[in-house]
Amino acid sequence: MPRSFLVKKPSSTRIPNYGQLDTRAHDVDGACDSCGGLLVPVLRPPAGPPAAAACDAARPRDRGSLFARFSLPLPAEAKGSAGAGSAGARGSGTPLKDNQILNLPRRRPVAPEGLRGGCGGAAEALGRLACPKPCRPFPGPGRRRQPPRDLQSRRCFSCKYCEKAYGSLGALKMHIRTHTLPCVCKICGKAFSRPWLLQGHIRTHTGEKPYACPHCSRAFADRSNLRAHLQTHSDVKKYQCRACSKTFSRMSLLARHEDGGCCAAS
DNA sequence: CTGGGGAGGGGGCCC
DNA sequence: GGGGCCCCCTCCCCA
Numbered sequence: 631m632p633r634s635f636l637v638k639k640p641s642s643t644r645i646p647n648y649g650q651l652d653t654r655a656h657d658v659d660g661a662c663d664s665c666g667g668l669l670v671p672v673l674r675p676p677a678g679p680p681a682a683a684a685c686d687a688a689r690p691r692d693r694g695s696l697f698a699r700f701s702l703p704l705p706a707e708a709k710g711s712a713g714a715g716s717a718g719a720r721g722s723g724t725p726l727k728d729n730q731i732l733n734l735p736r737r738r739p740v741a742p743e744g745l746r747g748g749c750g751g752a753a754e755a756l757g758r759l760a761c762p763k764p765c766r767p768f769p770g771p772g773r774r775r776q777p778p779r780d781l782q783s784r785r786c787f788s789c790k791y792c793e794k795a796y797g798s799l800g801a802l803k804m805h806i807r808t809h810t811l812p813c814v815c816k817i818c819g820k821a822f823s824r825p826w827l828l829q830g831h832i833r834t835h836t837g838e839k840p841y842a843c844p845h846c847s848r849a850f851a852d853r854s855n856l857r858a859h860l861q862t863h864s865d866v867k868k869y870q871c872r873a874c875s876k877t878f879s880r881m882s883l884l885a886r887h888e889d890g891g892c893c894a895a896s
Numbered sequence: 897c898t899g900g901g902g903a904g905g906g907g908g909c910c911c
Numbered sequence: 912g913g914g915g916c917c918c919c920c921t922c923c924c925c926a
Contacts, residue, residue: 800912801907808906826915827904834903848901854919855902862900882921883899890897 787802788795791809796802811821813828817835822828830852833839839849841856845863850856861867861879869884870877878884 803912804907823905824915830904850901852901852903853917854904855900857919859901879899880921886898 787799789802789805789809791806794805796805807823811823813822813825814820815822815828815831815835817832820831822831833851837851839851841851841853842849843856843859843863845860848859850859858880864879867877867879869879869881871884871887873888876887878887
């Protein structure tokens with residue numbers, strides 16, 4: 631499921647100057663410029679060689695879009711129609727937004743959902759010629775968001791590592807980072823596309839957990855994981871089985887429930 | 897089998 | 912144009 635609705639068909643694509651686009655790729659000894667002195671070796675390296683960590687990172691994760699599998703209404707659609715948050719037509723609860731969770735003001739409108747989730751397969755950090763990422767299929771007809779009309783008529787920039795194309799050079803450069811993975815952890819050698827991803831990874835080394843649950847004493851290193859955890863405090867979960875109305879805190883749990891044969895569906 | 901934590905991914909938006 | 916952050920998704924693994 632390509633996340634970007636900016637992705638255009640290969641036709642009428644324009645090959646940019648890649649010499650200009652190439653982001654700096656750092657070797658393991660060099661910290662990402664963007665990350666500066668973040669990479670302080672506060673812990674001993676793991677027992678395994680760095681290559682092992684990289685291989686682990688290269689594990690393909692994606693198994694297809696759950697939105698596509700279950701023909702879920704995109705949360706964005708639900709928001710638009712009901713205005714009741716991303717619970718959408720499936721969920722009957724009131725999902726907590728991040729800023730609600732953390733008492734933060736909302737900074738910007740929510741981007742379209744359901745079209746997120748990119749080519750998966752992170753890392754393949756070492757194979758940098760062919761696109762290493764098993765790109766996800768679009769969720770399906772009707773779910774595909776059309777690029778803006780003016781974008782369609784504009785030129786687009788295509789990625790040299792994969793078939794994606796973008797309407798702006800900046801978007802393409804950002805995408806190319808997912809291939810070049812310029813941010814490398816000094817501790818384990820794992821590579822990331824963005825500095826903040828690396829920061830999150832470094833927390834796994836340092837044990838820092840800045841996101842605390844307001845309902846229990848549990849803390850998390852990752853905001854998304856706190857959000858998922860908060861669902862566990864909710865009586866009515868966000869994702870509901872259409873057959874038996876049972877609710878789940880995660881879409882993956884709902885998927886497993888339906889895959890395993892919902893009692894009411896059989 | 898189920899629930900949940902941990903880790904990581906992507907594009908978009910704002911500054 | 913780049914960096915930082917946001918939001919949401921996905922997968923693996925374990926209890």
